[in-house]
Amino acid sequence: MASMNTGIVEQADQIFVVLKGAVVSHLPTILQPLVSAIISVIAVVAVFAGLFALTTVFERKGLGRMQNRLGPNRVGPFGFFQPAADGIKSLTKEDLVPRAADKIVHFLAPVVLVAASFLGYAVLPVGRNMVVTNLDAGVLYFFAAGSMVELGVFMAGWSSHSKYSLLGAMRAVAQMISYEVPLVLASISVIMTAGSLSTVDIVAKQAQYTGTIAHWYVFTPWGFAGFILFMIAATAESNRCPFDLPEGESEIIAGYFIEYSGFKFALFFAGEYLGMLATSALAITLFLGGWSAPFSFLAWVPSWIWFFAKLLTLIFCFIWVRGTLPRLRMDQLMGLAWKFMLPMTILNLFVAAAWRFVPGGLPVRWFVCAAMLVIPFALLSRGLRSEKKLQTRTYRFAE
Amino acid sequence: MTILFLILAVLAIVGASAAMAFRSAVHAILALALAFVSLAILYLSLDAQFVGFTQIIVYVGAVAILAVFAIMMTRSDSAHHHTEVFSKSWLTGLVLAGGVFTVLAWAVLGDKTQHAAADAPAPVTTVTQIGEALMQRYAFPLEIMGLLLTAALIGAVVLAMPLLSNKSGAKSVTKGDAR
Numbered sequence: 337m338a339s340m341n342t343g344i345v346e347q348a349d350q351i352f353v354v355l356k357g358a359v360v361s362h363l364p365t366i367l368q369p370l371v372s373a374i375i376s377v378i379a380v381v382a383v384f385a386g387l388f389a390l391t392t393v394f395e396r397k398g399l400g401r402m403q404n405r406l407g408p409n410r411v412g413p414f415g416f417f418q419p420a421a422d423g424i425k426s427l428t429k430e431d432l433v434p435r436a437a438d439k440i441v442h443f444l445a446p447v448v449l450v451a452a453s454f455l456g457y458a459v460l461p462v463g464r465n466m467v468v469t470n471l472d473a474g475v476l477y478f479f480a481a482g483s484m485v486e487l488g489v490f491m492a493g494w495s496s497h498s499k500y501s502l503l504g505a506m507r508a509v510a511q512m513i514s515y516e517v518p519l520v521l522a523s524i525s526v527i528m529t530a531g532s533l534s535t536v537d538i539v540a541k542q543a544q545y546t547g548t549i550a551h552w553y554v555f556t557p558w559g560f561a562g563f564i565l566f567m568i569a570a571t572a573e574s575n576r577c578p579f580d581l582p583e584g585e586s587e588i589i590a591g592y593f594i595e596y597s598g599f600k601f602a603l604f605f606a607g608e609y610l611g612m613l614a615t616s617a618l619a620i621t622l623f624l625g626g627w628s629a630p631f632s633f634l635a636w637v638p639s640w641i642w643f644f645a646k647l648l649t650l651i652f653c654f655i656w657v658r659g660t661l662p663r664l665r666m667d668q669l670m671g672l673a674w675k676f677m678l679p680m681t682i683l684n685l686f687v688a689a690a691w692r693f694v695p696g697g698l699p700v701r702w703f704v705c706a707a708m709l710v711i712p713f714a715l716l717s718r719g720l721r722s723e724k725k726l727q728t729r730t731y732r733f734a735e
Numbered sequence: 736m737t738i739l740f741l742i743l744a745v746l747a748i749v750g751a752s753a754a755m756a757f758r759s760a761v762h763a764i765l766a767l768a769l770a771f772v773s774l775a776i777l778y779l780s781l782d783a784q785f786v787g788f789t790q791i792i793v794y795v796g797a798v799a800i801l802a803v804f805a806i807m808m809t810r811s812d813s814a815h816h817h818t819e820v821f822s823k824s825w826l827t828g829l830v831l832a833g834g835v836f837t838v839l840a841w842a843v844l845g846d847k848t849q850h851a852a853a854d855a856p857a858p859v860t861t862v863t864q865i866g867e868a869l870m871q872r873y874a875f876p877l878e879i880m881g882l883l884l885t886a887a888l889i890g891a892v893v894l895a896m897p898l899l900s901n902k903s904g905a906k907s908v909t910k911g912d913a914r
Contacts, residue, residue, distance in 0.1 A: 505807075
C-alpha cells in the first residue's frame with residue numbers, strides 16, 4: 337500500500353516530465369533535442385503569459401478589496417475573464433506612432449523588453465527536473481538577461497521623442513541600476529553558501545531535511561534578512577509601488593511607455609509583470625527552497641504545486657504592498673538604495689560567512705548571527721533617522 | 736555550429752560598423768550593444784559561460800547604459816548636428832587599425848597551441864574553476880583590482896564633493912522658495 341502511494345506521488349510529481357518524454361521519444365533521434373527544447377520553451381511562454389493574465393485580474397480584484405470597492409466583475413464569473421477582454425481590446429486598438437518618433441527604435445523597444453523578460457525563465461526550476469536548461473552559471477545568466485531590460489526601457493523612452501517618456505526612462509534606468517546592486521549582493525550570500533551558481537544545485541541544497549524542517553535559506557538569520565532585502569530590491573527593479581516613480585501617473589503620466597498604444601502598450605505591461613514574476617521566482621529559488629516542501633511530511637505534494645503556490649503568495653505580497661504604501665520621492669528612493677540597502681546587503685554577506693564558522697549548536701549560531709544583523713540595523717536606521725530631522729508636515733495649499 | 740558562427744560574426748561586424756557609421760549617437764550605441772550581444776553569444780557557443788554572461792552584464796548592462804545616460808544628460812537633440820560621418824583623419828585611423836590587426840594576426844598565427852587545438856576537444860572550464868583560480872592563484876591581482884576600483888570610487892566621491900559643500904547654501908534658497 338505504502339509503495340503504491342509513493343508510486344502515485346512520484347507520478348503526480350513527474351507528470352509533465354513523463355509527458356514530455358513520451359512525446360519526444362516518438363521522434364527520430366536527430367530531432368529529439370530540438371523538439372524537447374521547443375516544448376520546454378512553449379510551456380514556459382504559455383504558463384507564464386497565462387500567469388500574467390491571471391495576475392492582472394488578481395491584482396485588480398485585490399486592490400479593489402483593499403480600497404473598499406469591487407474591482408472588475410462584469411466579464412465571466414466574478415470578472416475572471418477580464419484579461420481576455422483586455423487582450424482583445426488592445427489587439428483591436430489603433431497602433432499610434434508619434435510623427436517625431438524614431439520609428440525603428442520605437443518598434444524594437446517592446447520587442448527587446450519582452451524578449452529579455454522571457455529570457456530569465458530559462459534557468460528557473462519550476463519543479464523537480466523541470467527546468468528549461470541547467471546552466472553552470474544560471475544566476476549570472478538571469479542577471480545578464482535582466483540587464484538587457486534596461487536597454488529596452490531606454491529605447492522606448494528615447495525613441496518616443498517626448499519629454500515625459502524621456503524623464504520616465506531616465507528615472508527607470510537610474511532606479512534599476514541602483515537597485516541591481518543590492519539585488520545581486522543579496523543573492524551572492526546564497527551563492528556563497530550553496531557554493532554554486534546553478535539554480536538547480538541551489539534548490540537541491542535546500543531540499544534536504546533536518547528532522548522535519550527543510551534547509552531553506554530563509555530559515556537562517558542571514559537568509560531571512562537577505563530575502564527581505566532581495567524582495568525590496570526586486571520591487572524597485574520591477575518598478576512597482578512604492579517604487580513606481582518611472583510611471584508616476586500624477587507627474588509624468590505613464591513614464592517611458594506613454595507614447596505607446598494598443599498591443600505595444602500591452603507588451604510593456606506584460607514585460608513589467610513578467611519581470612516581477614521572474615524576480616519572485618528567483619527569490620523562491622534562492623531563499624524559499626524552490627520547488628521543495630517546507631516540512632518533510634508535506635513532501636507528497638507535487639513539486640510544481642509548491643513552486644506556483646509560493647509564486648502566487650509572493651505576488652499577493654506585491655499586491656498587498658502596492659495597496660498599502662505611498663510612492664517614495666526620488667531622493668528617498670536613492671537614499672534607501674545607497675544608504676540603507678547597500679550597507680545591509682554587504683553586512684549580510686559577512687553574516688552569511690560567519691554563519692558557517694560560528695562554533696556551537698544551532699541556537700548559538702542563530703543568536704550570534706541575528707545579533708550581528710539586528711544591532712547594525714538598529715544603529716543604521718537610527719543614524720539615518722537623526723539625519724532627517726523629522727517634523728510635523730505643514731501643507732501650504734491644503735490646510 | 737558554423738551556421739551559428741556565421742550569423743553571429745555577421746551580426747557583430749554589422750553592429751560594429753553601424754556603430755561607426757550612424758549619425759545619431761544613440762543609434763550608434765544601440766548598434767554597439769548589438770555587437771556586444773552577438774560577441775557574448777559567440778563566447779557562449781564556445782562553452783565560455785562566465786565570459787559570455789559577464790560580457791552582457793558589463794558591456795550591455797553597464798557600459799552601454801552609461802553611454803546612453805551621458806547622452807541623455809548632456810544633449811537635448813542630437814538630430815540637428817550636421818557633422819561629417821567620415822572624419823578627415825581617416826588615413827591615420829586606417830594605419831592604426833591595420834597595425835593592430837597585423838600584431839593580432841601575427842600573435843594568433845605564431846601561437847603553437849592553435850594547431851593542436853584543432854583536433855583536441857575544447858577544454859571545459861566551469862565557473863567553479865574560475866572562482867578557485869581567482870581565490871587561490873590570482874588572489875593577489877584580484878585584491879589589487881579591488882583596491883584600484885575602491886580608489887576610483889573614492890575619486891568619484893571627491894569629484895562630487897564640491898557640489899555637496901555648496902548644498903548648504905543652495906538648500907536655504909530652495910527651502911525659502913518652497914515654503
